[in-house]
Each structure stands twice: as C-alpha cells, then as structure tokens.
Amino acid sequence: MNSRSKQPRIIxxxxxxxxxxxxxxEAKVGNLAGHAAEGKKLYRRYCxxxxxxxxxxxxxxxxxxxxxxxxxxxxxxxxRSTPTGTLPTDQDLYNAITRGxxxxxxxHWDALPDQNRADLVAYIKTFSPRWKAEKPGEPINVPSExxxxxxxxxxxxxxxxxxxxxxxxxxxGRGDGPSAATLTDSKDQPIRPYDFSxxxxxxxxKCGVTNQDLYKVFMTGLDGTPMPxxxxxxxPNDAWDLVHFLRTLQTHRKSKENEVLKSAGGKVxxxxxxxxxxxxx
Amino acid sequence: xxxxxxxxxxxxGAALPRSLVVFxxxxxxxxxxxxxxxxAIPAFARKYGLPCSACHIGWPILNVFGQQFxxxxxxxxxxxxxxxxxxxxxxxxxxxxxxxxxxxxxxxxAIDQTGAEQSVTTTGFDxxxxxxxxxxxxxxxxxxxxxxxxxEGDTFHFENAWVRFDNLFKTPWMNVKVGKFELDMLLSEKxxxxxxxxxxxxxxxxxxxxxDINGFGGIGDNQLGVELSGHSKNSYARYSIAMLSxxxxxxxxxxxxxxxxxxxxxxxxNVNEGFQVRGLGVQRVGLFGYFGQSPTYFLTSGGxxxxxxxxxxxxxxGAYGWWFFKxxxxxxxxxxxxxxxxxxxxxxxxxxxxLPAGAVGPTWNGGFVEAHYAVNPQxxxxxxxxxxxxxxxxxxxxxxxxxxxxxxxxxxxxxxYPIMFSRGGLAFHNEYAQAKTGxxxxxxxxxxTSRSLMIGFDFDY
Numbered sequence: 187m188n189s190r191s192k193q194p195r196i197i198x199x200x201x202x203x204x205x206x207x208x209x210x211x212e213a214k215v216g217n218l219a220g221h222a223a224e225g226k227k228l229y230r231r232y233c234x235x236x237x238x239x240x241x242x243x244x245x246x247x248x249x250x251x252x253x254x255x256x257x258x259x260x261x262x263x264x265x266r267s268t269p270t271g272t273l274p275t276d277q278d279l280y281n282a283i284t285r286g287x288x289x290x291x292x293x294h295w296d297a298l299p300d301q302n303r304a305d306l307v308a309y310i311k312t313f314s315p316r317w318k319a320e321k322p323g324e325p326i327n328v329p330s331e332x333x334x335x336x337x338x339x340x341x342x343x344x345x346x347x348x349x350x351x352x353x354x355x356x357x358x359g360r361g362d363g364p365s366a367a368t369l370t371d372s373k374d375q376p377i378r379p380y381d382f383s384x385x386x387x388x389x390x391x392k393c394g395v396t397n398q399d400l401y402k403v404f405m406t407g408l409d410g411t412p413m414p415x416x417x418x419x420x421x422p423n424d425a426w427d428l429v430h431f432l433r434t435l436q437t438h439r440k441s442k443e444n445e446v447l448k449s450a451g452g453k454v455x456x457x458x459x460x461x462x463x464x465x466x467x
Numbered sequence: 468x469x470x471x472x473x474x475x476x477x478x479x480g481a482a483l484p485r486s487l488v489v490f491x492x493x494x495x496x497x498x499x500x501x502x503x504x505x506x507a508i509p510a511f512a513r514k515y516g517l518p519c520s521a522c523h524i525g526w527p528i529l530n531v532f533g534q535q536f537x538x539x540x541x542x543x544x545x546x547x548x549x550x551x552x553x554x555x556x557x558x559x560x561x562x563x564x565x566x567x568x569x570x571x572x573x574x575x576x577a578i579d580q581t582g583a584e585q586s587v588t589t590t591g592f593d594x595x596x597x598x599x600x601x602x603x604x605x606x607x608x609x610x611x612x613x614x615x616x617x618x619e620g621d622t623f624h625f626e627n628a629w630v631r632f633d634n635l636f637k638t639p640w641m642n643v644k645v646g647k648f649e650l651d652m653l654l655s656e657k658x659x660x661x662x663x664x665x666x667x668x669x670x671x672x673x674x675x676x677x678x679d680i681n682g683f684g685g686i687g688d689n690q691l692g693v694e695l696s697g698h699s700k701n702s703y704a705r706y707s708i709a710m711l712s713x714x715x716x717x718x719x720x721x722x723x724x725x726x727x728x729x730x731x732x733x734x735x736x737n738v739n740e741g742f743q744v745r746g747l748g749v750q751r752v753g754l755f756g757y758f759g760q761s762p763t764y765f766l767t768s769g770g771x772x773x774x775x776x777x778x779x780x781x782x783x784x785g786a787y788g789w790w791f792f793k794x795x796x797x798x799x800x801x802x803x804x805x806x807x808x809x810x811x812x813x814x815x816x817x818x819x820x821x822l823p824a825g826a827v828g829p830t831w832n833g834g835f836v837e838a839h840y841a842v843n844p845q846x847x848x849x850x851x852x853x854x855x856x857x858x859x860x861x862x863x864x865x866x867x868x869x870x871x872x873x874x875x876x877x878x879x880x881x882x883x884y885p886i887m888f889s890r891g892g893l894a895f896h897n898e899y900a901q902a903k904t905g906x907x908x909x910x911x912x913x914x915x916t917s918r919s920l921m922i923g924f925d926f927d928y
Contacts, residue, residue: 218745231844232532235518247516286545291516293543297535297701299743390546 213276213308218300220276225309228302236291241313251291254375261314262372262410265393270407270415272323273316279307281394288390326405328398329422334430334442336450342431343454345424349416354379359435372410379413382435400429511536513557514603515543519887524796524839525847526884526892527658531741531749534653535702540610540633540642541603549607559603565595565896567923571664574916575908584910595662595923596621608633612648625718627689640697647691647716651707651737653753654787654798656687660839660849663919666878666900671785671802671833674855677865677872677907679829680813681761681781681806682723684715686735691716703741703749710734713760713778722762722775731778733759739787748791756784764815777816779807785834794841801834811861825863832858833874845884852877868906870914876902882925891928896921 213220230239238245241258248255256263265282266274283303286294295303311317332338346352354369356362359382371377384390393399393408404425407415416425433443434454447454512519519526522533529537542548550557570590577584602612610633616626629646649657656669672687692711698704713731714721722729739753759782762775785802808814811829814821833855840848855874860866880898887893900919906912 227843231518231520235512235521236516245516251516286543288545290545291547293515293517293532293545295532297531297703297749299531299745299749301743301745 213279213304213311215276215280215300215304215307218304220301220304220306220308222305222308222312224302225305225307226312228298228306229309232295232298233306241310247291252375253290253371253377254373255291257373258310258313260372260410261316264408264410266323266406266409267325267402268323268406269326269417270409273320275322275325276304276307276311278322279310280304283307285394287392289392326402326417328401328405329426331397331401331429332423332426334446336446338427338430339434339443339447339450340431340455341424342427342429345420345428346431349419351428354412355382359383359432369412371412377411382432383437397426397429397433400432401425404428511541511559511603514559515547518844519892520844523844525660525841525844525882526887526894528660528839529655529658531702535698538642538696538698538702538705539639540608540631541612542608542610542633548604550604558601560599560601561927563598563600563925563927565662565923565925566592567595567662567896567921568592569663569919569921569923572916572918575911575913576915577909584908584913595925598626605630638697639700642696644694644696645692647689647718648694649689650686650709650735650757651694651696651705652686652755653705653737653739653751653789654800654837657689659837660847660882661851661878661880661898661900662896662923662925663878663880663898663900663921665876665902665917665919666851666880666898669800669835670853670855670874670876670902671800671835674804674831674833674874676806676811676829676831676857676861678813678861679806679811680723680763681810682715683713683733683759683761683781686755686757686783689716690714690733690735691718692732703751704739705753706736706738708734708736711759713762722765725765725772725775728762728765728772728775730775731760731762733757744791747793748796750791751789752787754784754786756782758782761810763809764817777809779809779816781806781810796839798837798839799834801832803830803832805830806861808861823862823864825866826861827859829857829861830859831855831872845887846881848879848881850877850879868912870905872907873905874902876900880921892926894925896923896925 212222234245235247236245236251236255237243237258238248238255243255243257245255261273263274263278263282266272266278268274268278280303283295283306286292352363353365354361354363356366361379361381363379366379369377369379391399393403403413404420405415405417407413420428430443431454433439433441434447437444511517511522522529522536524530536543568591570588572586572588574586575584576587596616596618598614598616600612600614602610604610610631611629613628614626615623617623625647627647627649629644629648631642631644633642635641635643649655656672659669661667668687673685675681690709690711691714692709694707694709696705696707698706711733712720712729713733714729717724719726720729721727735755735757737753737755739751741749741751743749758780760778760780763777763779765772766774766776781804783802783804785800787798787800790797790799806829808822808826808828809816812822812826833853835851835853837849837851842848853874853876857869857872860869860871865871878898878900880896883895885893885895898919898921901916903914903916905914907915
C-alpha cells in the first residue's frame with residue numbers, strides 16, 4: 187500500500203524534473219520577464235524551420251541556408267555587449283531577434299510583441315548547458331564618443347594598418363584582403379569579412395548601426411568568427427579613432443566622418459599599405 | 468459487443484501494473500498535446516526557409532509577422548528578397564485545390580411541379596476548382612502576384628494580377644500597386660478559414676438589398692486599379708487608398724457584365740492601427756470606406772451597349788477590431804451600406820418618373836464576430852456570427868416588409884493541418900454554416916434558410 191501511494195508523487199516529481207529545463211529558464215529584458223514555456227510555443231511557430239527542434243541549427247531548411255542558422259547548443263554568439271568568450275546578456279539576444287541579420291535568412295522580428303521576443307530569449311537559453319553553468323558577462327563600458335576630427339580619422343587609419351585589419355577587410359574595406367578567401371567560422375564554414383563599401387546605409391551591419399555598436403564589435407569581438415576582440419590591445423580612444431576611420435570606408439554614406447575627411451582634402455594620411463594586400467584598386 | 472470490448476479493456480487494465488497504466492496515459496497525453504513543428508507553405512517557404520506558421524495564425528490567416536511580410540511586398544527586408552539570390556530551380560508557384568464532400572440545403576424553395584415551397588437538399592463529392600498562384604519579387608522592392616483560377620468546369624480567370632513598387636523614396640509609407648488586387652482590408656475574406664458555400668464569404672462584404680441593380684459585387688471582390696499604401700516599420704500602423712475602375716474587378720472595361728462600357732472610378736480607403744497589450748498580443752483597430760458609382764442604363768448602338776450612363780453613387784463604410792488573447796483571436800466588424808435611390812429601385816436615372824412611391828436610397832447595417840482558437844499551429848477552431856439588417860428599404864412597398872433581405876448567419880468549423888512541409892501542405896477541413904434570409908421565399912414571403920456541411924481536404928504544394 188505504501189509503495190502504491192507513493193507512485194503518483196514519484197510520477198509528478200518525474201514530470202516536474204523533465205519540465206524543469208523549459209519551465210525553469212527565465213529572461214529579463216528591461217522590465218519584461220521572458221518565460222521559456224511560452225517561448226517554446228513561439229519557437230516552434232517561428233524558428234524551428236531553420237534552428238531545428240533541438241536548437242542546434244539543423245532545422246529542415248538549414249541545408250539550403252547560407253550562412254548557417256545559429257547553433258544555440260554551442261551558445262556562441264557574435265553580437266554581444268559582453269567580453270569575448272562570455273555569454274551575451276538577455277538584452278543582446280533580444281536585440282538580435284528584433285534586428286535580424288540583413289545578409290542572412292534571419293529576418294527582423296520587430297513585428298512580434300515585446301513579450302514574445304522576451305519569451306523567445308528565455309527559451310533559446312534552454313538549449314545550452316552553458317546558461318546553467320555560467321552567468322552572462324558584464325557589459326563592457328562604452329565611453330563617450332570623442333569629436334570626429336581628421337586627426338582621429340588619420341590615427342584610425344594608422345591602427346587599421348598596424349593591427350592588420352586590412353588582411354581580411356582589404357585596404358579599401360571591401361572585404362577582399364589577402365586572407366579573406368581562407369577564413370572560416372567555428373563550424374568550419376567559409377565566412378567573408380565585412381565589406382564596408384557595399385551599402386549606402388548601415389543595414390548590412392550585423393550587430394547594430396550606431397558608432398557605439400561598431401565600437402563594441404572591436405572590443406568584444408565576434409565570437410565564432412575570425413574577428414577577435416581588441417579590448418586587450420587598444421585603448422578606448424584608439425577604438426573610437428578606428429570607428430571614425432571605418433566610417434570613411436563607407437564612401438557612399440553620408441556621415442560626419444566623410445564630411446570631415448572631405449574638408450581635409452579627402453585623403454587620410456596613414457602609413458603605406460603592405461604590398462601583398464588586396465587593395466581593391 | 469460493447470460489453471465484451473469494455474470487458475477486454477478492463478481485463479487489460481487489470482493485467483498491467485497500475486504504474487505502467489499511469490505512464491501510458493501520461494505518454495499518450497504528451498503525444499496528443501505536443502504538436503509536431505509546423506513547416507512552410509510552398510511559395511514563400513521555399514524561398515525563405517521559414518515555417519508557414521511564421522506568417523499564419525492558421526493558414527491562411529496572417530499573423531503580425533505575415534502582415535508585415537505582405538506589407539513589405541512579400542519581402543523580409545533582407546538581401547534574400549531579390550530573386551537574384553535564389554537557386555535558378557526556384558519557382559514561386561503554389562497550387563491549391565480542395566476535394567470535398569458537402570451537403571447543401573435550402574428551405575422554402577418554390578417548386579414548379581408542385582406549385583408549393585419545400586426544402587431542397589443536394590449532396591455529393593465535389594472539387595473547389597484550382598488556384599495556380601505565383602507571387603514574389605521581380606527585383607528588390609518590385610513585387611508581383613498572378614493568380615489564375617479555375618472553377619470546376621469553368622475557364623480560367625485572373626483572380627489577381629498586379630505589380631507593386633515597394634518602399635518608394637526609401638520609406639515603407641510609400642508603395643504603389645497597379646493591376647487587379649485584393650482591397651486592403653485587414654480582416655481579409657481572401658485569407659479566412661471558412662470554405663463552404665454558405666460560410667465561404669462574409670455577407671457584409673457582398674450584400675445588396677433585394678431588387679438593387681448596383682453592379683458592385685462587394686469589398687470582398689478583388690478590384691482593378693491603382694493603390695497607394697504605407698505602413699510603419701512593424702506594420703502596426705497602416706493606410707491605403709485606391710482608385711478603382713467601377714467594374715467590380717472585371718477586365719475589358721466591363722460594366723455590369725457588359726463589355727467595353729465602363730467609364731467611372733471608385734475610391735477605397737482604409738486606415739488601421741495596432742497596439743500591444745502585454746501578455747495578450749497586438750490588438751488592431753481600423754476604419755474603411757468604399758465610395759463608388761454604378762450605371763443605371765446604357766447607350767446602345769444597333770442594340771449593343773456602348774457606354775454606361777446614369778451612374779449613381781453608393782458607399783460602404785465601417786470600423787473593425789481584431790483582438791488577441793494569446794491563442795484566441797476575435798475579429799469584429801461593423802459596416803453601414805447605402806445605395807442611391809435609382810440603384811436601390813432598379814430604375815434608370817433618366818427615367819425618374821418610374822421611381823415607385825416612397826422611393827429612397829436603401830440603407831443597412833451589419834457586422835460580424837469571428838473567433839479563432841489555435842490549439843497549436845496545426846489545429847485551429849473557428850466560429851462566426853454575422854448579420855446584415857436593412858435600416859431603410861428602397862420604397863414604400865418594400866417598407867411594408869422591413870425584414871426583407873435581412874441576413875443572420877453563423878459558421879463553425881475546424882482545420883487540422885497534419886502535413887505542413889516546405890514542399891506542400893494538407894489541411895483536413897470540417898465546417899457547418901447556416902444563413903437565414905428575411906422574407907425572400909417567392910410564394911409565401913417567408914424566411915429562407917440555407918445550410919452547408921462540408922468535409923474536405925484543402926491542400927497546396
């Protein structure tokens with residue numbers, strides 16, 4: 187009799203344990219609380235075709251998609267406000283869902299209610315054990331942007347050479363540096379460096395369109411890609427100078443940086459490029 | 468036999484350990500309540516790799532994301548939109564057909580042989596006809612749709628055919644569409660769930676008073692013209708205004724079925740706004756109006772009509788709301804209709820002396836409440852109650868029967884999508900619909916009731 191009376195409790199406990207990975211995970215985005223249980227339903231409605239039922243990026247349509255869908259099991263995310271190697275914040279994931287990725291199949295989901303996106307963040311975090319073992323990194327500090335000056339742009343150009351950015355991105359920032367063709371991501375998939383000249387606006391930027399977003403890319407790196415973090419190599423002011431210079435590589439874009447460059451004669455004064463670089467000339 | 472089978476189950480239950488029975492029950496309930504991931508409908512799913520449930524509450528009703536996709540000109544807003552990115556083998560074509568069994572019943576039908584009214588019933592297996600729909604982008608920000616459609620035993624006609632120039636001046640607020648297209652009604656009859664003869668149309672969208680000669684088939688019909696539309700980035704705020712030929716979507720400058728005679732234009736406008744209610748979803752409210760003209764007679768040459776004359780006005784205006792409570796959504800609509808006195812009385816505008824006593828322009832009010840409950844993306848229930856009531860009959864004789872032409876109807880049904888792959892989809896469709904029309908029987912002037920029962924398979928590939 188005793189063992190029989192315990193059976194329902196044991197079964198309930200088993201069900202509760204099985205449900206924990208989904209129902210226990212929460213997300214916090216601003217004043218929104220995301221719930222994984224709700225997120226699961228939304229994931230199956232919106233995301234499963236590409237990211238797969240297991241969240242490993244092997245959805246039904248994944249074989250035909252390039253770049254490949256994100257593998258949530260690995261929990262390696264490009265766009266973060268946190269230091270390289272760390273988990274992103276819930277806000278980072280929420281922003282990525284909202285923004286989408288222009289040069290991939292991932293659309294912007296800004297039409298979904300805020301609560302839906304927060305719920306999706308909570309569910310995405312159930313796929314990887316990293317979210318249980320680690321906490322997200324602390325968002326990096328982004329200091330105030332200094333004024334755009336020709337000196338800043340020139341120094342940025344100098345850093346572009348010194349740190350060998352051109353090896354991947356090319357001297358003109360067209361993504362055609364000498365190493366470009368050999369690059370792969372952490373899944374051994376070919377990956378192309380960013381082509382700064384490709385658009386008249388910023389829509390192709392993966393991790394946001396503001397100068398602050400660009401700054402964060404240098405200082406956090408794009409995990410899972412060959413783009414490293416330079417947080418240990420350069421000072422904040424150097425990073426801002428680099429941002430200002432990179433904006434001038436967007437030659438068709440109206441910007442403060444291009445105005446300053448134009449008024450200074452239209453050319454940066456930086457050390458000569460390595461002869462082996464793909465200049466795009 | 469029932470006792471035997473019941474006994475067998477009890478015997479089986481006794482033979483199995485109780486814990487195993489509980490486990491099996493839990494397992495079966497898990498299987499029942501867990502839906503398989505739903506996949507894409509063909510035309511756009513193949514292009515973007517998204518499941519069909521990404522755009523549809525239950526195919527074919529659009530959700531907020533699907534509405535945004537449609538408003539963007541069938542574009543997601545990334546560099547996969549232009550066809551240059553597609554594999555050359557990709558063709559944006561969907562076929563749709565609905566083999567079915569259905570029963571149709573109507574009461575108070577005047578029978579020639581008996582000279583009396585009786586109920587008539589027909590039943591059997593049938594087909595819906597065939598849609599061959601192709602749509603997508605010709606280039607980034609140039610969208611198109613062509614939908615040749617054929618009814619059973621019918622010839623093909625173009626249900627729609629248009630080209631749209633999207634995001635003009637780099638703003639989503641400026642889009643221009645030219646051709647034959649669906650009017651921009653957020654509550655769309657082209658994307659609702661019901662298919663039966665009685666339930667397969669919203670009465671409000673097509674209603675005409677008894678004896679009215681207005682050639683306008685209703686705002687549920689696709690129309691020929693040009694549309695300017697726009698929307699906010701997330702498509703919560705939307706507007707559209709269209710100038711349309713007064714031909715009810717018929718090609719050949721047709722007017723009231725007479726080719727080569729149309730010469731006037733109608734205007735349709737719609738504006739709606741969406742707002743989030745936390746935990747419930749995006750709620751939408753909107754206003755619409757259709758202001759048109761329809762001829763009352765024709766100039767003829769050798770007996771052949773050559774130009775529509777005596778065009779008289781009509782209007783349809785209304786308001787609607789679409790309310791979301793998580794998996795339950797409720798559509799509500801109110802509409803007011805008005806036709807000119809000549810249209811309402813079937814009298815040529817150059818012959819006012821023929822207007823009957825007490826002639827006035829007929830007016831009416833109508834509305835519906837339609838609910839959908841999506842158990843999961845692959846199973847959805849629907850139910851609707853709709854009415855149209857005359858508020859003013861067209862002349863004194865008709866005013867003696869104020870309920871003449873009034874319609875009260877309801878529809879219930881469900882759709883189960885057991886198969887939704889990116890190369891095809893199959894829905895099992897079951898629906899019952901009933902509509903009562905006031906005082907329309909020929910012999911006794913009694914109310915008539917029409918009923919449809921439909922069981923079918925709606926599939927596309």
